[in-house]
Amino acid sequence: MPEVPVITIDGPGGAGKGTLSTRLAEHVGWHLLDSGALYRVVAYAVQQAGMQVADAEQIARVVRELPVSFQSGRIIWQGMEITAAIRTEQIGNLASQVAVLPPVRAALLDWQREQACAPGLVADGRDMGTVVFPQAKLKIFLTASAEERAKRRHQQLEQRGITANISSLAATIRERDERDQQRVHSPLIPAQDAVLLDSTHRTIADVFNGVLQLVRKRGL
Ligand code: DC
Numbered sequence: 001m002p003e004v005p006v007i008t009i010d011g012p013g014g015a016g017k018g019t020l021s022t023r024l025a026e027h028v029g030w031h032l033l034d035s036g037a038l039y040r041v042v043a044y045a046v047q048q049a050g051m052q053v054a055d056a057e058q059i060a061r062v063v064r065e066l067p068v069s070f071q072s073g074r075i076i077w078q079g080m081e082i083t084a085a086i087r088t089e090q091i092g093n094l095a096s097q098v099a100v101l102p103p104v105r106a107a108l109l110d111w112q113r114e115q116a117c118a119p120g121l122v123a124d125g126r127d128m129g130t131v132v133f134p135q136a137k138l139k140i141f142l143t144a145s146a147e148e149r150a151k152r153r154h155q156q157l158e159q160r161g162i163t164a165n166i167s168s169l170a171a172t173i174r175e176r177d178e179r180d181q182q183r184v185h186s187p188l189i190p191a192q193d194a195v196l197l198d199s200t201h202r203t204i205a206d207v208f209n210g211v212l213q214l215v216r217k218r219g220l
Pocket of ligand 1: 013014035036037039040092095096099100124125126127128176180
């Protein structure tokens with residue numbers, strides 16, 4: 001059977017991966033894997049069950065039978081829509097903590113790989129190009145400064161009518177980056193064959209056009 005082509009987009013939170021991956025998947029007509037959402041669902045389940053992050057094995061057991069389904073952008077957990085509920089800073093931070101646990105990462109690996117179905121997959125996350133899809137045809141590592149990411153996050157929150165403080169957002173972003181980068185298993189690092197892109201001074205539309213050129217160059 002021919003191998004299903006995969007494009008990976010890794011990088012820290014707030015660099016624009018989500019928007020880029022969604023647009024790219026739509027443009028090429030491929031499936032989309034938002035692996036961060038998966039870790040967020042796990043964090044949500046941990047929070048709801050009142051589990052302790054230290055209890056890796058218990059969390060991994062829950063992950064193996066996670067009652068979740070992704071329905072064209074909507075996330076359903078135990079029959080309840082949690083699409084918006086998993087997007088809070090608190091769940092993002094908890095997701096970063098459960099993501100450190102090797103049994104949790106191992107339990108999510110096969111499910112993520114099964115998302116690579118024809119005609120192709122755009123996979124967004126932290127370890128897509130290094131661990132989950134090392135055979136990917138194109139690997140992008142998208143970054144932006146912590147200050148710029150905090151500014152973008154602040155704008156997003158303001159649009160939703162939520163007041164936040166940019167410097168405390170920047171501090172939380174730095175803390176999460178550090179945990180994601182320093183963990184022993186599947187840390188946030190670019191794959192050796194990844195193309196590094198910095199979106200600090202570029203619009204996502206501009207980054208998207210650059211990525212499209214790379215996609216065409218590689219014949220995808
Ligand atoms: O991309 P995000 O902010 O939705 O991800 C939330 C957290 O999940 C992130 O801080 C680390 C973890 N994560 C991970 O460890 N590996 C991935 N492939 C995706 C996310």
